[in-house]
Amino acid sequence: MTRCHMLGCAWLVIGGALVPQASAAGDSDDYREVQGGNNLGLRLRPDNEADFVTSGLRNGDRVRVLGGEKHQGHRWCRVEFEGYIGWIGQARLRPP
Numbered sequence: 001m002t003r004c005h006m007l008g009c010a011w012l013v014i015g016g017a018l019v020p021q022a023s024a025a026g027d028s029d030d031y032r033e034v035q036g037g038n039n040l041g042l043r044l045r046p047d048n049e050a051d052f053v054t055s056g057l058r059n060g061d062r063v064r065v066l067g068g069e070k071h072q073g074h075r076w077c078r079v080e081f082e083g084y085i086g087w088i089g090q091a092r093l094r095p096p
Helices: 025-029
Strands: 002-006 009-014 017-020 031-034 040-043 052-057 062-071 074-081 084-089
Touching (some): 062 084
Antiparallel strands (some): 009 017, 031 062, 074 084
């Protein structure tokens, strides 16, 4: 088993597969900025077909990263934004 961080998303590598890893207390202040569009949304689960929790995220909005998961070949981050918790594609985030 190997632990690694990819853009703040916590991952645990087991036998070559990425699985989500619970965030440690030190990860709670891991912030990223939204990039790649305006009116982006957070989803209920890490899937492009999942319903939205909220929308209206814009370039430069700051989100707090809570964890991560790989789904259908894409990396997702579980984040908090203005009291909402949901999932956004890792490619939509950048360091602040």
